Amino acid sequence: MRGYAGKFLEIDLETEKIKTVSFEDEILRTYLGGRGLGTKILWDRLGSKWETIDPLGSENILLAMTGPLTGYYPGGRICITGKSPQSNGIVGSTIAGEFGIELRCAGWDGIIITGSASEPSYLSIIDSEIELKKADHIWGKEGKETFKILVKEGREELFNKKSEYGEWKNPAILYIGPAAENKSRMAVVSGKWTHAAGYGGYGGVMGSKNLKAIVAKGSGPLPEVSDADKTFDLLDKACKDLMDNDAFRRWGTGYIGYDCGARTSSEPIRNWQEEWHDERSFGADRFEQRVWIKRYWGDFGCQTTCYKIAMCKTGPFKGAIDDNPDYELQAYLGPNLGLYTPEEAVYTSSRMDDLGICGIQGGNVLGFAGELYQRGILSKDDLDGIDLKWGDAKAFGDLAEKIAHREGIGDVLAEGTYRAALKLGEMKGTDLTKYVVHGKAIGCGAHGIRSHLDFPTDIAYACSVQGGDHTSVAALPLDHGNSELNTLLHDSGVYCWFNVFSIRDGLLWEFLEAVTGWGITEEEWYSRLAPSVIHIQRAVLLLGGPDIKWSPLEDDENPDRFYEPLPSGPNKGDKIDIATFKDMRKEYFETVGWDERGIPKSEVLKSLGLDDVDKALREKLN
Amino acid sequence: MSETKPIWIARDFSRCSGCRRCEIVCSIHHEKKIWPDASRVRIYMLVPGAEIPHLCTQCEDPPCVDSCPVSALSISEKTGAILVDNEKCTSCRNCIEACQGRIPFLHPESRKAVICDLCDGDPQCVKVCQEGRWGALWTTSEKPMGNEDFNKKLYARKPEEMVKDFVTLLYGEKGEEFV
Numbered sequence: 157m158r159g160y161a162g163k164f165l166e167i168d169l170e171t172e173k174i175k176t177v178s179f180e181d182e183i184l185r186t187y188l189g190g191r192g193l194g195t196k197i198l199w200d201r202l203g204s205k206w207e208t209i210d211p212l213g214s215e216n217i218l219l220a221m222t223g224p225l226t227g228y229y230p231g232g233r234i235c236i237t238g239k240s241p242q243s244n245g246i247v248g249s250t251i252a253g254e255f256g257i258e259l260r261c262a263g264w265d266g267i268i269i270t271g272s273a274s275e276p277s278y279l280s281i282i283d284s285e286i287e288l289k290k291a292d293h294i295w296g297k298e299g300k301e302t303f304k305i306l307v308k309e310g311r312e313e314l315f316n317k318k319s320e321y322g323e324w325k326n327p328a329i330l331y332i333g334p335a336a337e338n339k340s341r342m343a344v345v346s347g348k349w350t351h352a353a354g355y356g357g358y359g360g361v362m363g364s365k366n367l368k369a370i371v372a373k374g375s376g377p378l379p380e381v382s383d384a385d386k387t388f389d390l391l392d393k394a395c396k397d398l399m400d401n402d403a404f405r406r407w408g409t410g411y412i413g414y415d416c417g418a419r420t421s422s423e424p425i426r427n428w429q430e431e432w433h434d435e436r437s438f439g440a441d442r443f444e445q446r447v448w449i450k451r452y453w454g455d456f457g458c459q460t461t462c463y464k465i466a467m468c469k470t471g472p473f474k475g476a477i478d479d480n481p482d483y484e485l486q487a488y489l490g491p492n493l494g495l496y497t498p499e500e501a502v503y504t505s506s507r508m509d510d511l512g513i514c515g516i517q518g519g520n521v522l523g524f525a526g527e528l529y530q531r532g533i534l535s536k537d538d539l540d541g542i543d544l545k546w547g548d549a550k551a552f553g554d555l556a557e558k559i560a561h562r563e564g565i566g567d568v569l570a571e572g573t574y575r576a577a578l579k580l581g582e583m584k585g586t587d588l589t590k591y592v593v594h595g596k597a598i599g600c601g602a603h604g605i606r607s608h609l610d611f612p613t614d615i616a617y618a619c620s621v622q623g624g625d626h627t628s629v630a631a632l633p634l635d636h637g638n639s640e641l642n643t644l645l646h647d648s649g650v651y652c653w654f655n656v657f658s659i660r661d662g663l664l665w666e667f668l669e670a671v672t673g674w675g676i677t678e679e680e681w682y683s684r685l686a687p688s689v690i691h692i693q694r695a696v697l698l699l700g701g702p703d704i705k706w707s708p709l710e711d712d713e714n715p716d717r718f719y720e721p722l723p724s725g726p727n728k729g730d731k732i733d734i735a736t737f738k739d740m741r742k743e744y745f746e747t748v749g750w751d752e753r754g755i756p757k758s759e760v761l762k763s764l765g766l767d768d769v770d771k772a773l774r775e776k777l778n
Numbered sequence: 779m780s781e782t783k784p785i786w787i788a789r790d791f792s793r794c795s796g797c798r799r800c801e802i803v804c805s806i807h808h809e810k811k812i813w814p815d816a817s818r819v820r821i822y823m824l825v826p827g828a829e830i831p832h833l834c835t836q837c838e839d840p841p842c843v844d845s846c847p848v849s850a851l852s853i854s855e856k857t858g859a860i861l862v863d864n865e866k867c868t869s870c871r872n873c874i875e876a877c878q879g880r881i882p883f884l885h886p887e888s889r890k891a892v893i894c895d896l897c898d899g900d901p902q903c904v905k906v907c908q909e910g911r912w913g914a915l916w917t918t919s920e921k922p923m924g925n926e927d928f929n930k931k932l933y934a935r936k937p938e939e940m941v942k943d944f945v946t947l948l949y950g951e952k953g954e955e956f957v
Contacts, residue, residue: 227812254798254814254823261814304956307824322874322883323832323937325815326824348826375886377805377813388806395799399910449948450827452912454797456814459910461795465827467949475952477827 157181158382159224159671160189165264165286167279169365170214170271174286177268185674189223189265190235191248192648192689197268198246199692202239203772207701211241211357212339212364214272220330220370221266222256223650224671227378228387229664230394231652232257232456234330236353238361241341242517242572243596244704245697247356247622248647252455252463253347255328255372256650262374273366278306281372282317282327291368295337298510300349302331302369310371318375327373333512335560336363340570342517342559346509350463350479351455354514355598355625357572382673390667394659398459401658405452408462409483411440413501416483416603417491421727422610424492424602426530426546427523428593428717431604432725435496443480443498453479460655466502473503473549481505481515484626487602488519493526494546507553511560518559520599521573522552525565527591533584540564573599575704590716594624596697596706601626606718607727611638614737618714619744619754621693627653630744634682641686641748648689687749688764691756695769698755698777708753708777712741784858785917786930787894787901789831791944794914796821796829800903807902808895815886818894819903819915822937825956828945831914833903834860834881834894835934838927842893845876850891859896867891879934 164177179193187193201217202209209215218238226232234256240247259267262283269279273288276295280287294302310327318324329347336343336359343359344352353359362368381387403411416423417433425433436442444451447466454461463479480486481501489504490496508515528534529544536543540558544551558566569576574589574597581588593600595617603610603626605617612629619630620640628647631639637656645664646653656664665678676685700706714732721731745752749760755777761770801817809816819833836858843851843860850866851873853859867890873882874891882893894901907915938957945953 257814300956303826311824320871320884321886321889322871323880325820325822348823350826375815377809377811377816380811384810391802395906395909450792450795452793452795452797453827454795456798457802458795458797459799461797461910461912465948467952469950477949477952 157184158380158673160184161260161263161265161379163264164266164268165281166268166270167286167288168271169269169273169277169288169367172288185676186685186688188648189226190221190250190648190650191237191644194219194221194235194237194248195246195689195692198237198239199696199769203696203768206239206696206699207705207776209239210702211239211244212360214365216361216364218269218358218361218365219266221650222260223648225649225651225668226256227260227456228381228391228671229457229649229651229655229667230391230398231454231458231460231655233650233652234259235647235650236345236358237356238358240356241360242357242598243623243697244700245596245621246693247598247625248628249353249356249358250647250650251330251345251347251353252351252652253328254456255330255347257378257456258328258372258374260374260378261376262372263376267370269365269367272364276366276368278369278371279367280313281370282314283373283375294368296334299331299333299346299512300510302333303329303349306331306369306371310373314373324373327371329369329371331369332359332362333510333560335512335570336360338560338562338570339363340513340559340562341572341575342514342521342570343512344514346512349477350509352509352514354516355622355627357514357517359512381671383670386670387667390663390670394655394663394667395459397659397663398655401460404462404654404657405460407440407444408464408480410443410464410480410486412483413443413486413490414439416487416610420609421607421722421725421730422604423487424523424593424604426494427492427527427591428604429527430724431606431722432727433491433496435491438490438496438498447498447502458652458655462654466498468499468502471499473499476503476506478502478505478509484602485515485519488516488523492519492523492602493549493552495549500549503549504552507556511556513556513560516601517572517599518556520593521559521569521576522555524573524577524591525555525569526552528580528588533586533588538565572597593715593717595620596623596711597704598623598625600624600715605714606722606730606732608730609727613740614714614732615740615744618712618737619741621690621697632744632747634747635678641682641690644686644689645681684764687760688766690748691761691764691766692769694750694754694756695773699772708755712754783919785896785899785919786836786858787833787896787904788916788918789933790914791828791830791940792947793912794821794829794831795910795912796823797910797912799906799910800831800915803902803906807897816892818892822941824937824941825945828941828948830937830940830944832881832937835879835930836860837931837934841876842873842882845872847872851893857896857899860893861895862891862893864888864890877934880936881934
């Protein structure tokens with residue numbers, strides 16, 4: 157086995173028992189790591205009782221998984237997964253940073269967390285020394301304060317335990333903010349100040365386990381690879397190739413704030429009522445020249461360094477800090493709320509980060525609330541006095557605060573847009589789900605599909621095993637760069653998707669081979685390995701529960717809004733055509749190996765050795 | 779290659795992207811592995827955004843060299859780097875304590891002192907930092923105004939001290955809250 161430390165750390169927070177878990181080569185070769193292996197572990201342990209597991213209950217399992225390429229391929233990440241409190245399925249949610257590298261250097265490929273701690277705690281990992289520590293002193297604290305305290309404590313501990321070596325660098329930290337402590341389904345697992353594993357809602361899972369943070373420091377090298385010379389040579393080539401992607405390096409995803417609005421008409425505006433704007437005040441140049449105080453910011457081994465650090469140094473939002481903000485947050489917490497200046501976007505994004513709310517899910521629910529207010533469905537009274545007018549950054553920031561602390565209306569909205577719509581609809585006696593832009597209760601990424609000019613297609617969110625997640629969309633052909641069978645490789649590898657856009661053909665597969673030596677080919681990946689994971693993810697999505705269970709076909713749908721014509725811009729009138737969508741969905745299901753209702757076919761599952769998945773689907777989905 | 783002149787790795791923290799490509803190539807060069815904690819240059823991130831590349835500053839009168847009881851440390855005539863003789867090093871840690879920036883450290887495995895050796899005149903960290911056009915590290919051999927060596931020592935500071943100054947430059951008065 158090459159490319160792996162060879163062991164996973166398992167801790168039961170209830171009994172505080174710690175054990176070492178390992179997997180056979182064949183399992184690792186099939187599922188790699190990250191999202192793939194996480195899916196396999198979750199299925200093996202929870203599959204038989206999936207529909208009864210409360211994602212926010214102590215039975216859920218929280219996984220933090222690296223992959224064989226973590227630390228080797230440019231752009232280190234770690235994948236957080238478990239049963240998702242958003243979709244009730246499995247979402248592989250990756251977060252950039254050094255955590256995965258520290259973990260692997262400490263001798264661990266991943267962490268498996270079961271049970272719930274009886275009191276606020278945090279997990280400390282220093283090489284093989286594992287300790288569950290009290291976290292009363294940081295419980296309730298926002299992001300930057302939490303980070304600061306944990307860096308200090310981590311450094312002190314390293315100094316106390318290993319002072320003979322001299323200075324130690326800071327440990328890497330994953331933590332949660334107030335929203336997660338209050339079990340919001342939109343809460344993120346955070347890293348640094350501004351990084352987050354958002355999709356899936358695993359911050360809430362961490363909060364439900366009373367786990368405030370995980371701190372890791374490893375002093376060893378990364379696990380040995382199959383062919384070191386080849387790996388390092390390919391690394392050098394990849395980095396050189398990545399320099400060609402200059403626009404992306406320079407602006408990160410930040411250039412899309414204007415681009416997706418003005419050019420491709422695919423940006424959420426006032427809860428997707430429009431997708432077009434030509435507001436130059438929201439151009440990349442304004443961000444660059446007004447708020448970026450660091451132009452290139454990246455995580456371990458990243459050649460692209462697409463993050464930027466933004467800060468408002470003057471004005472009403474003075475002191476607000478965020479990265480880029482990246483396009484998703486720019487859009488969802490900008491035009492989606494009627495905001496069109498970099499400073500406002502930095503402010504709203506920074507509030508989300510500090511509170512530990514996903515910028516996408518949070519922006520989605522804030523936009524939804526904004527539209528209900530616009531339509532008079534929610535009153536100022538309903539909002540505890542907040543005048544939630546489009547374009548009022550402070551008002552939306554105040555509402556985010558209520559969501560994080562579950563105060564007043566925030567308690568309902570903290571459940572995420574779809575669940576909030578069900579609840580509020582019940583209260584108001586009307587269907588509000590038509591205002592929710594989601595796939596399987598996961599708010600869609602900020603890439604609309606009506607204009608057909610952006611990367612996701614008609615079926616992108618409706619047929620994805622990760623619902624509205626724009627980094628895991630359904631697409632044909634299955635080996636297309638945007639297809640979730642392809643992004644699954646990055647989520648399982650585990651490294652950053654944004655470091656593959658300009659590399660030469662075949663490099664990634666050569667890299668995988670140099671690290672693992674397993675002879676995995678592109679052909680085998682798309683025909684056997686990736687489908688194994690996608691089928692399990694599809695199965696658990698359909699098994700769902702306990703609160704929401706998705707119906708095949710009926711819920712494999714686009715949000716109502718995408719069938720409304722775009723009201724403005726050069727693509728005015730464009731919309732999703734229902735007949736075309738259904739044809740595409742049918743073709744997708746067939747191609748991926750599912751029946752006409754989207755249920756993975758028996759013979760397909762059996763050919764992959766997933767007999768137990770087949771059995772569960774036949775028994776439970778009539 | 780022509781004869782190498784003494785060089786110095788100049789540094790500008792404000793341009794450090796935190797990508798740690800320097801740690802990667804340094805450890806590949808010296809260890810044949812990716813090993814961040816054995817890298818001669820180490821990126822401290824006590825405050826996000828305020829990444830500090832921490833590496834030997836080649837003081838004109840290196841106290842680490844003087845402090846070594848077994849003469850394991852010497853100054854390379856070729857490059858000006860401080861060289862560690864692993865055979866002689868007794869892991870006594872005097873060099874760490876002698877350095878005002880606590881820049882040397884013991885290798886996590888061999889427990890011998892680790893100090894930047896300038897890759898014998900062709901520092902790999904500088905190469906990747908330049909290649910990526912971040913420009914946080916570059917080599918210089920110029921001595922435009924007298925003895926520039928005298929000022930190099932100013933860079934020998936503990937990570938905490940460096941971060942404390944730098945956060946204010948980066949984040950203004952808000953920076954004070956972060957350290």
